[in-house]
Amino acid sequence: MSKPYWTKENFPITPNIRNPAGSLAFKCGQWRSVRPVLDEKKCTKCGICVLHCPDDAIAKNEKGEIEINYDYCKGCGICENECPVKALKMIIEVAEK
Amino acid sequence: MKEIIFHGRGGQGAVAGTDILADAAMRDGKYSQSFPTFGPERRGAPVMAFTRIDDKPIRVRCQIYEPDYVIVLDSTISKTQNLTAGLKPDGSVIINTSSTAEKVREEKIVTQGKIYPIDATSIAMNIIGSPILNTVILGAFSAATGEVKLKSLFEAVENRFSKVVAEKNNKAMEEAYNVVKGRKD
Amino acid sequence: MNTRKLMSGNRAIAEAVKLSEVNVVSAYPITPATSIVEYLSEFIARGELAAEFVQAESEFGAMSACIGASSVGARVFTATCSQGLALMHELNYVAAGLRLPIVMAVTNRQLSQPLGMWCDHSDAMGERDSGWMQIYVESCQEAFDTVIQAFKLAETKEVLLPIMVCLDGFILSHTSEPVEIPEQKEIRDFLPAYKPDADYHTLLDVKKPLAAGGGCPPAFTMEFDYKKYDAQEKGREMLRKIDEEFGDAFGRRYGLVEAYKCDDADAILVAMGTIVGTAKDVADKLRSEKGWRVGVLKLRSYRPFPKEEVLKAACGSKAVAVVSRAISYGLGAPVFSDVATAMYNAPEKPVLLNFIAGMGGRDVDKKGLAAVFEKTIKAAETGKIENEVEWVGLNKNLVGG
Numbered sequence: 028m029s030k031p032y033w034t035k036e037n038f039p040i041t042p043n044i045r046n047p048a049g050s051l052a053f054k055c056g057q058w059r060s061v062r063p064v065l066d067e068k069k070c071t072k073c074g075i076c077v078l079h080c081p082d083d084a085i086a087k088n089e090k091g092e093i094e095i096n097y098d099y100c101k102g103c104g105i106c107e108n109e110c111p112v113k114a115l116k117m118i119i120e121v122a123e124k
Numbered sequence: 125m126k127e128i129i130f131h132g133r134g135g136q137g138a139v140a141g142t143d144i145l146a147d148a149a150m151r152d153g154k155y156s157q158s159f160p161t162f163g164p165e166r167r168g169a170p171v172m173a174f175t176r177i178d179d180k181p182i183r184v185r186c187q188i189y190e191p192d193y194v195i196v197l198d199s200t201i202s203k204t205q206n207l208t209a210g211l212k213p214d215g216s217v218i219i220n221t222s223s224t225a226e227k228v229r230e231e232k233i234v235t236q237g238k239i240y241p242i243d244a245t246s247i248a249m250n251i252i253g254s255p256i257l258n259t260v261i262l263g264a265f266s267a268a269t270g271e272v273k274l275k276s277l278f279e280a281v282e283n284r285f286s287k288v289v290a291e292k293n294n295k296a297m298e299e300a301y302n303v304v305k306g307r308k309d
Numbered sequence: 310m311n312t313r314k315l316m317s318g319n320r321a322i323a324e325a326v327k328l329s330e331v332n333v334v335s336a337y338p339i340t341p342a343t344s345i346v347e348y349l350s351e352f353i354a355r356g357e358l359a360a361e362f363v364q365a366e367s368e369f370g371a372m373s374a375c376i377g378a379s380s381v382g383a384r385v386f387t388a389t390c391s392q393g394l395a396l397m398h399e400l401n402y403v404a405a406g407l408r409l410p411i412v413m414a415v416t417n418r419q420l421s422q423p424l425g426m427w428c429d430h431s432d433a434m435g436e437r438d439s440g441w442m443q444i445y446v447e448s449c450q451e452a453f454d455t456v457i458q459a460f461k462l463a464e465t466k467e468v469l470l471p472i473m474v475c476l477d478g479f480i481l482s483h484t485s486e487p488v489e490i491p492e493q494k495e496i497r498d499f500l501p502a503y504k505p506d507a508d509y510h511t512l513l514d515v516k517k518p519l520a521a522g523g524g525c526p527p528a529f530t531m532e533f534d535y536k537k538y539d540a541q542e543k544g545r546e547m548l549r550k551i552d553e554e555f556g557d558a559f560g561r562r563y564g565l566v567e568a569y570k571c572d573d574a575d576a577i578l579v580a581m582g583t584i585v586g587t588a589k590d591v592a593d594k595l596r597s598e599k600g601w602r603v604g605v606l607k608l609r610s611y612r613p614f615p616k617e618e619v620l621k622a623a624c625g626s627k628a629v630a631v632v633s634r635a636i637s638y639g640l641g642a643p644v645f646s647d648v649a650t651a652m653y654n655a656p657e658k659p660v661l662l663n664f665i666a667g668m669g670g671r672d673v674d675k676k677g678l679a680a681v682f683e684k685t686i687k688a689a690e691t692g693k694i695e696n697e698v699e700w701v702g703l704n705k706n707l708v709g710g
Binding site for chain 2: 313315341426447479480481483484485486583585586587589590673674675
Binding site: 038039040041042043044045047 | 406407408469508509510511517518519520521522523524525529532533536537540
């Protein structure tokens with residue numbers, strides 16, 4: 028049984044969030060049923076997918092390349108829809124071996 | 125407790141008049157309260173304002189229905205309103221008019237109470253230079269009723285207006301006081 | 310050394326806010342609250358009050374600014390009524406839920422329709438259940454004193470709830486009376502600066518970042534509501550204490566209620582706001598002229614509701630008339646409901662009469678209140694009420710059976 032988040036002693040007066048970036052603890056990528064796959068040859072690095080991802084799960088790395096963070100990508104498909112060169116494709120999620 | 129109703133027209137300073145009277149009464153060491161009838165006001169529309177004066181704290185806050193005194197800044201209001209509605213049997217009316225008390229009663233401008241006429245408009249025009257006579261009529265009120273000291277009225281006026289304006293108003297107020305005090309009746 | 314000055318209820322409120330050394334004022338004008346904020350902006354412009362004045366585009370904007378400012382630890386004030394208070398409605402629940410000690414003056418005014426600018430308590434009644442505390446004052450002096458008490462009560466760590474200081478629109482806001490103003494130092498000694506704790510309060514602090522106002526799942530909401538509820542319960546006791554301390558410091562104390570000649574009363578009239586003062590005069594007159602044993606119970610703290618004080622003052626009498634300056638359509642009147650709720654389980658309770666008075670600024674005069682006392686004395690004698698709800702001074706030529 029996990030430790031309770033709050034006790035009577037430390038239960039706050041409002042549900043203010045005091046630990047920043049708490050959502051990082053929830054790897055919602057596990058909710059996916061489809062995942063986006065990037066065709067690097069087609070990708071122009073325009074960044075439109077980065078702008079549109081509602082979960083901030085696609086980013087440009089230091090080299091300017093598009094990287095998908097599969098820990099948090101929920102597979103909504105907006106990136107595939109918005110990519111102007113069709114470099115992203117949603118495929119059925121496969122279980123990790 | 126003494127209850128006073130001011131009748132005037134918007135812009136004639138009836139509301140300020142009640143405040144000055146209440147302030148003066150406070151300076152006399154009494155308790156006081158002043159308030160206007162509430163609503164959108166515009167220049168020229170009849171305005172009623174109220175003052176209460178008492179030796180003990182005043183708790184009542186409804187409008188005044190049975191005044192001890194009525195102060196009338198503009199006698200033409202009598203055409204549309206009963207200026208002395210509810211006036212107590214031994215009540216008095218201090219009215220701005222160039223007429224006499226008999227004439228005022230004859231013309232049914234005021235139909236009851238003891239009448240103290242005062243030509244406040246002339247005094248205001250001569251001494252202050254404008255027909256705003258709320259302070260002038262308070263001088264007459266003080267002389268007629270003794271409910272507030274002239275000295276306290278002076279202080280209240282000085283507290284409210286600039287030095288120059290206050291001086292003129294106090295001079296006019298004293299003139300009205302002397303006129304009423306000087307009468308034989 | 311006090312200064313005694315003639316001033317309106319609105320001015321008294323503004324002077325108290327100035328002496329409370331608020332940090333932020335954000336408001337939107339509405340009759341008859343406007344002059345409170347006009348005075349404050351004059352004080353700020355003249356350098357008498359070192360506060361930030363945030364001109365809002367609406368009352369919704371004003372309360373938003375107040376919530377934001379209070380969240381960074383500012384002592385905050387606003388003023389409104391009627392439509393303005395209604396426009397703030399959803400934010401009022403936010404302010405209470407974030408546990409922000411905002412003080413708001415409400416110059417009680419009717420809610421449209423019918424449209425009017427005159428006094429009744431409909432506006433504040435709409436916020437009764439929001440978590441805001443509500444105190445109804447009877448005089449300009451009390452308006453001044455209550456603002457000071459309000460900041461202290463709201464900012465008390467065990468309480469931390471916003472509070473409305475309610476004064477009858479026009480009847481008190483625009484009525485001038487002598488008010489004693491204490492010195493700044495005396496006020497500051499009684500009401501020190503607001504010092505929120507970043508680990509406890511809703512406090513936006515770059516050194517201790519937090520996100521306020523987020524969502525909460527069903528697993529926890531009731532518990533946060535319970536804490537808010539408990540805070541008002543504690544607020545009841547705190548207000549008693551603060552009022553006592555205020556009395557010691559300034560010589561004036563008001564209590565959560567004022568029981569005027571209730572000890573031996575057969576009939577008691579319960580009311581809030583300026584009706585109380587007129588009722589006291591009427592009670593005295595009836596005692597001396599008719600020999601009726603009548604009293605007046607002033608509800609000063611409406612939220613938190615002063616249950617114990619009401620039971621103590623009123624349960625010994627035979628009949629109690631509750632005069633509400635607001636209506637609960639489909640049931641009766643709100644203050645009556647509250648008093649009835651408080652008394653329901655009492656072992657001995659009086660007959661309760663439900664009166665509606667003074668709606669839309671209708672003058673609640675001595676005649677009307679004498680009639681209320683007369684009906685209540687009759688109920689005290691017979692043990693029965695004539696009508697479920699009575700309307701004081703209703704024009705029977707126009708309506709009614």
